[in-house]
Amino acid sequence: MAIRVVITGAAGQIAYSLLYSVAKGDVFGKDTPVELMLLDIPIMMTALKGVAMEIQDCALPLVKDVVATDDPDVAFKDADVAMLVGAMPRREGMERKDLLKANVKIFKAQGASIDRVAKKTIKVVVVGNPANTNALICAESAPSIPKQNFSALTRLDQNRATAQVATKLGIACSDVKNCIIWGNHSSTQFPDVTFAKIKEGDTWVNATTKIKDDNWIRQDFVNVSNRS
Template sequence: MLTLLSVMYIVVRAASSEADPIRVLVTGAAGQIAYSLLYSIAKGDVFGKDQPIILVLLDIPPMLPVLDGVVMELQDCALPLLREVIPTDKVEVGFKDLDAAILVGSMPRKEGMERKDLLKANVAIFKTQGAALEKYAKKTVRVLVVGNPANTNCLIASKSAPSIPKENFSCLTRLDHNRARSQVAMRCGVPADAVKNVIIWGNHSSTQYPDVHHAMVNVHGKEVKAYDAVKDDSWLKGDFISTVQLRGAAVIKARKLSSAMSAAKAISDHMRDWWFGTLDGEFMSMGVYAGGNSYGIPEDLIYSFPVHIKNKSWNIHDGLPVNDFSRAKMDATAAELVEERDTALSFLSQ
């Protein structure tokens, strides 16, 4: 028979075993990507089914009334892991004590806007957000930059938060990775999870290089190289690459809106792998800091590589053979990133 003391001990032990809530920031939180993303985070699909969450929603002042509606909907979902939702337009509130920051909001390119004007506007945004991370967030915070131009925005945020390790910053190329995986799967008539180890090299732009030279496809229980499974080299070196490169524009043309559902899914995939690690024998695509030692890519860029993740730390999967076809495309996207970086840094010093 349980005594009162033993019952009290069991209750206290059960209560104390619950993990402390983590603070997760989503910027651009009134936008359509966030609307598709927040439910997945709050219900435990990203950071774990036993991990309580405090969601911090940051947006510009005119969007606060919309955020109020988002907060009401999150409350109405009655999600057991969601401990608190904090809507704000203030960086000192939004970036305080963060465990994870998902920076979705950015200045979109408007009609007639030159790329350098877009870069200048976003340098100002991500310089401010990087400085806020530096001042208010935990030094262990993991930062995912989604807002475009994502690679260069991520670099600016990192440079503006010098006490946070460069390895804690990444940008989203998982959407491109998922697109590439899906295209190969559809071509082979297999589920998407039957395709592994596709790679997105470089910039999240139309110069990115979707590479399947190292990808494997599970066909009827047997893993075969993607080129052997597809049996159409001209497609893999032509329409496949351009389809992935231009998929975002195709979605906009069809929907009259940019990718939201697929972007939210990719953010969830990216952060879940960063939190829990990649499977043995698999690598994922992730925009990370290039130190100048991997695949001949210039240093001081955020460049998409194949990575393994363990204990919340990523490592570039080095040593893959690179043929001349791939080398040219990897270098072309690196050259675009160098130009973007140099232009952005000229604005950063102003």
């Protein structure tokens, strides 16, 4: 049975790169058919229809349907997965408060649509920055969907923090877990090792008891983790 996957901002460059990985089975498996629901704003519909035709031209065996639409209720209807790539970019001279206001409108509307028409088991990943804020807005706007079904893809920052701890202790990244990034991807985000764990034999111990270097945690760790 095919899973229905929504990709927003689907006429944009990021979504364009993502689409083929989803369509080829790199994301959900080589044996999992997909229905691609491509969502963008009305002025992007000509470009979006071109993207849909390109997917169709590839005749990929896992793609059972491709729908290009500017209507969120059409896109999210019975959706299993939503990849929210589209967001208002911060333009030169734009105040952060103006960016947040623009994205509130976008993600509030998408969250409400998800709440109305998507499967209650839908999994939502938010890519568009500020990802953490946008994910929160979307989740709050979809009260019937479990909050744990929403994720913000700030993985770069989390991976960077994990790698810094692993390097500091001379261990593998796989032996570090639960590093946390507070805030959005920016110079003001805050990497946190308070809840981080280090694998020691068959158990996990608090990372700070192994690092034993408050100066590194407060300065070097934060500065390196927050680089662009």
